[in-house]
Amino acid sequence: MVLDTMSSDNPETRERILKAAWRLLEKSQGRGVRMTDIAKRAGITRQALYLHFSTRAELLIATTHYIDEVRGSDERLAPSRSAQTGTERLDAFITAWGTYIPEIYGMAKALIAMSDTDDAAAKAWGQRMEDMREGCEAAIRALNSDNMLSSTYSPDQATDILWTLLAVRNWEQLTITCGWSQEKYIETVKSLARGAFVIENVS
Amino acid sequence: MVLDTMSSDNPETRERILKAAWRLLEKSQGRGVRMTDIAKRAGITRQALYLHFSTRAELLIATTHYIDEVRGSDERLAPSRSAQTGTERLDAFITAWGTYIPEIYGMAKALIAMSDTDDAAAKAWGQRMEDMREGCEAAIRALNSDNMLSSTYSPDQATDILWTLLAVRNWEQLTITCGWSQEKYIETVKSLARGAFVIENVS
DNA sequence: CTGTCAATTGACACAGTGTCAAGTAATAAA
DNA sequence: TTTATTACTTGACACTGTGTCAATTGACAG
Numbered sequence: 001m002v003l004d005t006m007s008s009d010n011p012e013t014r015e016r017i018l019k020a021a022w023r024l025l026e027k028s029q030g031r032g033v034r035m036t037d038i039a040k041r042a043g044i045t046r047q048a049l050y051l052h053f054s055t056r057a058e059l060l061i062a063t064t065h066y067i068d069e070v071r072g073s074d075e076r077l078a079p080s081r082s083a084q085t086g087t088e089r090l091d092a093f094i095t096a097w098g099t100y101i102p103e104i105y106g107m108a109k110a111l112i113a114m115s116d117t118d119d120a121a122a123k124a125w126g127q128r129m130e131d132m133r134e135g136c137e138a139a140i141r142a143l144n145s146d147n148m149l150s151s152t153y154s155p156d157q158a159t160d161i162l163w164t165l166l167a168v169r170n171w172e173q174l175t176i177t178c179g180w181s182q183e184k185y186i187e188t189v190k191s192l193a194r195g196a197f198v199i200e201n202v203s
Numbered sequence: 204m205v206l207d208t209m210s211s212d213n214p215e216t217r218e219r220i221l222k223a224a225w226r227l228l229e230k231s232q233g234r235g236v237r238m239t240d241i242a243k244r245a246g247i248t249r250q251a252l253y254l255h256f257s258t259r260a261e262l263l264i265a266t267t268h269y270i271d272e273v274r275g276s277d278e279r280l281a282p283s284r285s286a287q288t289g290t291e292r293l294d295a296f297i298t299a300w301g302t303y304i305p306e307i308y309g310m311a312k313a314l315i316a317m318s319d320t321d322d323a324a325a326k327a328w329g330q331r332m333e334d335m336r337e338g339c340e341a342a343i344r345a346l347n348s349d350n351m352l353s354s355t356y357s358p359d360q361a362t363d364i365l366w367t368l369l370a371v372r373n374w375e376q377l378t379i380t381c382g383w384s385q386e387k388y389i390e391t392v393k394s395l396a397r398g399a400f401v402i403e404n405v406s
Numbered sequence: 407c408t409g410t411c412a413a414t415t416g417a418c419a420c421a422g423t424g425t426c427a428a429g430t431a432a433t434a435a436a
Numbered sequence: 437t438t439t440a441t442t443a444c445t446t447g448a449c450a451c452t453g454t455g456t457c458a459a460t461t462g463a464c465a466g
Contacts, residue, residue: 010442010443010444013443013444032320034421034422035422035423044444044445045444045445046423047424047425047426047444047447048443048444048445050423050424050425051443051444054424055424056423056424109319116234116312117235153391157391160381160383161377163376163381164373164377164381167372167373169372169373170367170370170372170373173366173370174363174364188360188364191355195355195398195399196395196398213411213412213413216412237452237454238454239453247413247414248413248415249454250413250414250457251412251413251414253454253455253456254412254413258454258455259453259454408466409464410463410464410465410466412461412462412463413460413461413462414459414461415458415459415460415461416457416459416460417456417457417459419454419455419456420453421452422451422453423450423451423452424451425448425449425451426447426450427446428445428446428448429444429446429447430443430444430445430446431442431443431444431445432442432443432444433440433441433442433443434440434441435439435440436437436440
């Protein structure tokens with residue numbers, strides 16, 4: 001009888017690695033994190049990493065899933081989905097995503113950097129952005145259903161713009177480079193989006 | 204008497220290298236261009252590159268200056284500077300910069316990618332972005348002088364937003380990823396900027 | 407004919423990723 | 437007690453790309 005106290009492909013170690021990667025990526029804002037560093041922090045050798053993840057890209061991608069799971073990226077979207085009006089939904093989505101960015105920033109930076117050379121990384125990050133785009137699309141669609149979408153842009157175009165506005169790079173530039181607070185960032189993006197997409201209430 | 208047909212630190216070769224780098228960077232959109240490739244295209248050996256540029260970062264930076272020179276990046280700003288009204292200046296600046304981006308995109312991508320690891324590259328790209336920011340600032344200031352700057356944002360804040368809006372990454376996302384035409388990109392950015400910064404003309 | 411200068415050739419150091427083979431320590435099963 | 441299995445270690449090595457160095461070549465100039 002096998003009472004696997006330490007079952008095949010040890011999940012404890014795997015999680016220790018993911019935690020280590022996450023920690024290091026956030027601490028260094030995604031720059032200069034080597035396999036060696038992650039291994040050291042996880043308390044194993046560099047080679048042992050490859051018993052769990054076959055490439056650096058795979059480890060990075062697994063880290064994103066781990067963060068999503070721990071941080072509950074899905075539940076964050078609940079307020080957005082249950083919003084009554086299109087405007088509320090837009091606001092809620094911007095808040096949800098805008099609040100999530102700083103939590104994944106290090107990992108995102110590393111994955112984006114890898115995307116330049118590694119196809120798997122590019123595909124994984126592209127998929128995540130595609131997922132995020134659906135949130136943008138849903139918000140714009142809600143606005144459109146309320147007949148509140150400005151005629152300046154088509155729904156597709158508005159989705160593209162909102163999607164671009166919410167890019168990690170823009171968050172990075174405004175908060176890190178320009179020194180904005182997180183609150184100011186969120187408020188400004190909301191104000192920009194509202195100004196661009198929501199029909200003025202002329203009283 | 205030395206009639207230097209081939210003066211010290213041969214400028215012909217230097218230029219051939221810069222042209223080769225430029226060509227390759229644009230062709231491959233800044234990805235995967237190695238010193239070997241540039242040397243080959245310039246018709247010299249990889250090692251000979253180092254007789255002209257001491258590092259890859261230095262070569263990339265020199266390439267940006269070369270492009271600026273050939274493409275006359277300065278003259279492009281003339282219409283912006285001579286604009287009569289703030290709104291015109293804003294439009295002219297967006298057109299100038301927005302038209303310039305596709306010409307430097309490959310090089311910009313490569314330099315941004317290097318910035319993750321190389322401090323010299325980061326500094327050089329940061330400087331270019333700082334220069335561009337001055338154009339944003341001037342446009343916003345012109346708007347403010349005309350009393351046409353919306354009270355929603357302070358001049359500093361408006362500058363930060365315009366600067367972010369005009370980032371290369373946003374151009375990349377809208378044109379390359381979303382498939383927008385260059386014209387649509389320019390028009391949309393103009394419309395977004397006008398909507399965000401220019402006071403409505405209530406008649 | 408001699409010096410200079412750009413460029414070549416071939417070698418090597420270094421960092422980081424990924425691979426492989428042999429060994430170890432713990433745990434489980436016969 | 438012996439035997440297998442599993443997770444991990446150790447040490448070595450291949451590969452890529454950057455950057456360096458020493459010795460050599462070929463051209464041109466005085």
